[in-house]
Amino acid sequence: MGNRCVLQTTMVILLQLLMSPLFLSPTLLAQPSNDDCSTATSITDGQTPFDNFNATNSGIPVDSSQCSGTSVSNSGNDVWFSYTAPENGFLDVTTCPAGFDTDLVIYDGDCANLNQLSCNGDACFGFSSTILAQSVDPGATYLIRVGGFNGTQGSGILELTLTPANDPEDCTVVGDEDLDGLSDCEDPDCLNSPSCENDEWEGATPIDKGFTSFDNTLASTGGITSILGGCDASGAFNDIWYSYIAPEDGFLEISTCPGGIAGLDTDLFLYSGSCGNLTQLACDGDACGPNSGFGSFIDKTSVFAGETYFLRLGGFNGNRGSGNLLLNYSVSGDDCFAATTASLGPNTFDTSNLSNSATSVPLPDPSICPGTNLGQASQDIWFQFTAPTSGSLQFTTCEGTNFDTDLVIYTGTCNDLTQVACNGDNPNCSLFSSEISNFPAISGTQYYIRIGSYLNGGGPGELNITYSGQTPENCNQPGDEDEDGLADCVDPDCTGTPSCLELGQCSDGIDNDLDGLIDCSDWDCDSDQACLDCPTSLSQNLDPTDVSQIVQICAYTPEHTENEILRSFDTSQYPCDNGLRVLGVNVGIGFVDYASGPGLTTAVRAYI
Template sequence: MRKLCLITAIFAFSATGLWAQTGGDECDVADVITVSGFGTYVVAMDNTAATTGTDPAPTIPCAVFGQNISDIWFCFTPDADGAINASTCDPTSWDTDMMLYDGAGGCAALVELACNGDAVTNPGPCQPFYSEFEAPTVVTAGNPYYLRIGSWGTVVGTGNLTINFFAIGVEICDDGADNDADGLIDCFDPDCAGIPPCGSEAGQCSDGVDNDADGTTDCFDVDCIGDPICFEGDNATCTDGVDNDADGATDCADLDCSGIGLCGPEVCDDGFDNDGDGLVDCFDVADCQGTPACPTSGNDECITAIDIPVAGPGTYTALMNSTAASLGTDPAPSIPCAVVGAFDNDIWFSFTPDQDMSAEIHTCDATSWDTDLLVYEDATNDCTAMTEIACNGDAGILTGCQAFYSHVQFVGVTAGINYKIRVGSWAAGASGVGQLTMNLVAVGPEICDDGIDNDLDGLVDCLDPDCSGFPNCFEGDRVTCTDGIDNDGDGATDCADPDCSGIGLCGPEICDDGFDNDGDGLVDCLDIADCQGTPACPISDGDECSIAVEVFDGANAIDTNPYTSSADLSNAGLCPATFFGVNDMDGWYLYTATADAFYEIHTCD
């Protein structure tokens, strides 16, 4: 016979109710919640006067469970088979712990069913750190169950406990709901195995669905072993860059591909990663260095530089391998060089252009190392009389590079002249493997009106001396000397350009033509040095100290409109903290005192 909660209960008149119980202090005096039918039941909680019982902490997994201090107890006996969930979510409540027990054996033989310290999934509003079971618990009609609620820490409080009691149904496999309250939804519920859209993974190994709800999808599911779509082991599947059998290894890195087609020991000149270590040909230093295809660095010094054959404009590359290089005795660069380092373990390359070109050279390669780069002109092609022409330690223009690659550009190179490229390591003692890239671009004549640096000398259109005399780059007639444009790109415009001197309006300042004839930036009477005192720009009475206007006691009219700025010093130091300005367009006034006295002079009007 089942034991029932034997404490006096207050019965509800509907499936949803609110009781006044606040929880018993121990299991054997638990407040009873009368559950009559499916629905939501809300119960007041108050553990402010409760003591901490001697019942043990939970032994089942329990999210963020605390001390269960000042615990209180509730008991309920469902009147039908179903499932329940419980929550202490209540914005006025406190930080709780909660446990659910099967009480069929009484308080002395409770069986833990569910517990929670802190939950986060309830949309609320809830207090911080409320408790709520992670999944519904199946309950049986007529069987007693106990809820124990305490404080996570020492703080106590009041609030509401909510119990949801609902019927259990058959799992519907495509509605996104846990219909049978077992915590598993749709195809993740074993009840749905074999029921569309759920079924065996076999035969459905490329649909992106975990058809058998075992937590693994497609080729990652053991049910798909042997499925043709999950096969990796022939020439096609071992070279397609795809982990076809979902074992975490791709192509030659997959043991299934060992010895198949291109997969095997590294072949050092076939352009393929035969041994699946991510390194191709000579970049696979461990396997290829020292082989005929990848000889040990023979370009350790300038005199043994590796030649890069050049045939016109284009992109040229060479393997860099400094792992066996020595330090060398060549000096550090003496020309300006951004973020250059130790230039350690340097290696050398050489090229001779067959036409005049512009060179861009860089060590950008995601698999490479932190480099330094220096380019020399080697006029004698014997390393005895080299001239540094470009260098760089670290650059940041290109993308897809290793950190701290080196890059130079717009390096003019001349047909028939030999050039040396020196690549070293920024850090002392460092070395590496990577690719050196050289882009050579044909240099054309400067087109003087297209906005492009056609000859790659860094100068565009009229700013390039090559455009001197070009019609578009001429400044020296009445039109070009009055159009407000620096037509010849020499940095001087119109009359300020010596090419315009004496042409048209350009010459000594004419003080009444509205033009800056002498190119000093001042027009007509504003050009005081040249025009003040001329008939066009007479000096008005009061404009200078020597012709000051006499004023008298009382109000005197003043008008500075006709005045010009004088060269007299304004000793602002005599006027501290009075916001004295530049004293521009100054006028002068003469006052003769009529008596010994203190005088006040102001311009308040």
């Protein structure tokens, strides 16, 4: 009996100690390390054990309107977790089945500026919580708050499951939506998208002359990246492609300058040819200059009837933006930029099938030649003439012209013409033809000459250019008409005249420009249709031949006694009647091995 009393007394004392304020004091019970938002535990997908014993209340109200009907409270005695999404997708978060009634809330933002995204009170047996399909973005961090309904405490498992979104690539908006490392038009998913139809040359958009709006914002970089011709282009990154079919032999002019103003620093490339065999004809980077945003300009380039030409437009070093592309086409002489080269003496012409100049070209100003009945120079033809010497020139259509002409002379460029002389009807001429006399020409200055009709209509005619008191050199027939001792193409007066140019006469067997190169052997004929079948380059594969035992075969002087090897090229397969022009020879030695000794000097020689 005595022992039992002692035991009961001991148990009473122990129970009194356990229930005393000393044992229940908060200072003696540790709080969870993730008790506050600022100390949230970083977690990833999978299961994470948790408990909210001894956790305090954050005091942050829960917006229950996001999960009405789920019996969510203000999530008392809460603990915090943080989660950074590795990719975009949908996140499931659950405490089911926990051992107590939980509340679950998800936020984005930071602890000082929380933005509640979703919440849940009761979703499964035991009143645990689940949030399904919370949208997350790659690299974004989300805060997850787990508390007890009205402060209930307990332990459980927090489980996170991310389902990747696999969003399709949006080919109309900048970005890599499907997270495959390929954006917009460089993504194969956009291959058939209208936004990317001209991203590569195979889908080049057909255009006609005039303005075409463009936008390379979504474009990828591909195709030919080499730069030929020494233009200041970077290679047209984020490029788009256009195609143009020339209706007749003529000339192209292409620009993103005013009035084809671009919103970015452009690069332009022009090609002929077809798949896998494109030939660059011209290119430009910044011809428009800084005042026009470093737009690009390709000047007068020859094109041939029925041929398809490809235009590649991109941004300098990857610039993106939009603008307007201006393409001008003209047969020879029908537009200022396609002006025919005129020479001293007679220059025949025919305006019968020509059109009026573009509206951007100013109408003739009759105030510069009052009283001569100057009209609007309709159905006009253009010449460009460079004065070989300074002196008084005469321009006349009085002979060989059978319609009422207007004659206008300009200086400057086709985009910035300045009218300096004009004439409508000259009394020295019949049939209301035109003549400008005593024009003060300056040596080396280029003049644009415009001949049109007073009214609509036109026809054949002849422009004669002479220095006052001098018989001009006639470059079209044999003889030294100006008696300067130099006849025809040898005379500087004929420099640049059609009859003294190789281009356009590349199959006549004559050295028209007197440079010692005839027809297709002259580089002036590289773009001529008659020479397009000739190769532009030849190459030979690497040769691993051991030359250590080869005897001399090309030594032509006593000092050339070392071992040599001869390589040759057979060009008989190419249809080039006048042979091939050699522009350069590139030779490389890949490996030289000496069996013994310090080695010898290795030399490369080319014998042509």
